[in-house]
Amino acid sequence: MLKLGILGLGEGRSTMSAALKSDKLELKMACDMNEALCKQRAKEFDFHHFTTSYQEMLDDSGIDIIGIYTPDHLHAQHIKLAFEYGKHVVCTKPLIDDLSVANELLDLSNKTGKKLFVGQSSRFFEPMKRQRSDFEKGLIGDLVTVEAYYHADHRWFLGKGWSLQDSFKWLYGGLSHPVDLVRWYLPDLEEVMGYGMLSSNGKKGGLKNEDTMHFIFKAKDGRIAWVSGAYSGPVQPQTRDSEMSCVLRGTEGCSQGDYMDLRYAITTNTGEEQIITFDHKLKHYFRFEGKSHHAGEYQNYLEYFVDCIENGKTAYPDLKEGINTVVVMQAMDRSLQTGKPEKIEFIT
Ligand SMILES: NC(=O)c1ccc[n+]([C@@H]2O[C@H](COP(=O)([O-])OP(=O)(O)OC[C@H]3O[C@@H](n4cnc5c(N)ncnc54)[C@H](O)[C@@H]3O)[C@@H](O)[C@H]2O)c1
Structure with a gap:
């Protein structure tokens, strides 16, 4: 073992x-x-x-x-x-x-x-796993656009000394989740532009970089996507809005994976609407401190990595995919500084 x-x-x-x-x-x-x-x-x-x-x-x-x-x-x-x-x-x-x-x-x-x-x-969370498998089964047809966000009241995180250093950016620490979800479905992004700001709560907490950001992406084939993140203020109740969410709009249907409430919704080409919850898995995902930690996903991904190593397969995101997600985030970072669309040049 x-x-x-x-x-x-x-x-x-x-x-x-x-x-x-x-x-x-x-x-x-x-x-x-x-x-x-x-x-x-x-x-x-x-x-x-x-x-x-x-x-x-x-x-x-x-x-x-x-x-x-x-x-x-x-x-x-x-x-x-x-x-x-x-x-x-x-x-x-x-x-x-x-x-x-x-x-x-x-x-x-x-x-x-x-x-x-x-x-x-986030890829290894139950609603996002189900969303991926329904997408692969073709239940929403061809993908048109992706919308992903991660909004959380992370003022508690500012208790960690390193979060107040110049090097810490919510662009990387927070938006890496929704950006990864977008890339999971639209790997070939070509261009990004966005706006960001440091909120008054973030400033008061000692943050040095943006804590509130919205970005739009264009893929090589012309499809578009957006992500957003806000980290220093209250969020909506989970029954109304999940802190992290991914919407896929397709030619035949639409689906949404909601992180916090372990909730998934899909409208398929039959017109049938379904909302699925995974309450029986709450204990697997959330083991301590309410829902701020989620060990179940870690168990899912560790087991996936071990299976891949043992069977000579590649576990994704691998090093190259991870680096290219950083390439995307660096282009986002540049766009915040220039206020203009920035090209995304992947490492091949
Ligand atoms: N959903 C997720 O995937 C998720 C959630 C939370 C945090 N994270 C990531 O986990 C990382 C850690 O975040 P955190 O909240 O645990 O921070 P943290 O500051 O609470 O923990 C980091 C720990 O690393 C230890 N450490 C640092 N340098 C070390 C060294 N050279 N040798 C041994 N120990 C060392 C520190 O003592 C500290 O206890 C970050 O990159 C964060 O983005 C991921």
């Missing part, structure tokens, strides 16, 4: 829960430089193989996969080390925030034969 080491035990807590519940992989070690946090997690999960040194986890030849859950700006260096020590990698979103290391990471993955899978958790 493949063995996992987890780096960073804030959100890595969900991955610990996921790995400990799964019978497809084994949690071998967990690491955080904060020893008190290691102790807290040891007690919470009654799991006691901890280290405060990433090097110790890298040196452990019994670990096959490293799961990276450190602050955004550290992902690139932690991925690089994992490859250099011959490990497969699961890295949370946003994969990287600086494209200067992209080719080096691709070369390292090719040279070592080790795989990277981006932990784009």
Whole structure:
């Protein structure tokens, strides 16, 4: 059975829960430089193989996969080390925030034969999984347009010191989810433009970059899509509006995956309208602290990655797809600065 080491035990807590519940992989070690946090997690999960040194986890030849859950700006260096020590990698979103290391990471993955899978958790949530499978069955016909958003009151997140640094951007930390959903359906984006602003709540909380943004995209074949994100204010009740949502409008039907309420709706070419909820899976997805953490998706994606490695298949989003999503976000970033549409030039 493949063995996992987890780096960073804030959100890595969900991955610990996921790995400990799964019978497809084994949690071998967990690491955080904060020893008190290691102790807290040891007690919470009654799991006691901890280290405060990433090097110790890298040196452990019994670990096959490293799961990276450190602050955004550290992902690139932690991925690089994992490859250099011959490990497969699961890295949370946003994969990287600086494209200067992209080719080096691709070369390292090719040279070592080790795989990277981006932990784009939203794809692995029940309504989004169902939406994808209905789309693949052709229930909405040919796709016309995609609308995806992630709006959340993340003022609590500003308690983390790194979120107040110049390097932290909700463009990467938040919009990476809906941008990934758009790319899942429209991979060949060509151009983007958008507006963004730092709200008064965000400014008051100490944020340095935009916390409120709307973008539109154009794909090479002319189809269009939009995403939006707002992170420093109250949101609608979940029965009215999910914090994260993806709408697909097709030639024959329309579907919507709603994250928070585990809700999915579809109108098919028969004219039939269905709203499906997955209440029986609430306990799988949400295991602690209400709905702000969602370990079930992490279990779904870890098991998918393990299946792919064991069967010699590629787990998506892989390193190249993840890097190209960062290419899109960098073009979005440029558009915020120039106020103009920006070209998206993918790495091939
Ligand atoms: N849905 C999702 O996929 C999702 C949800 C939340 C957070 N995240 C991502 O998870 C990452 C971490 O976010 P968070 O909220 O847990 O932040 P956090 O600050 O709570 O946790 C990061 C942890 O990494 C540890 N760390 C940093 N450098 C280290 C090193 N060199 N060695 C060992 N430990 C180290 C810190 O001590 C800290 O405990 C971010 O990239 C974030 O975007 C993803």
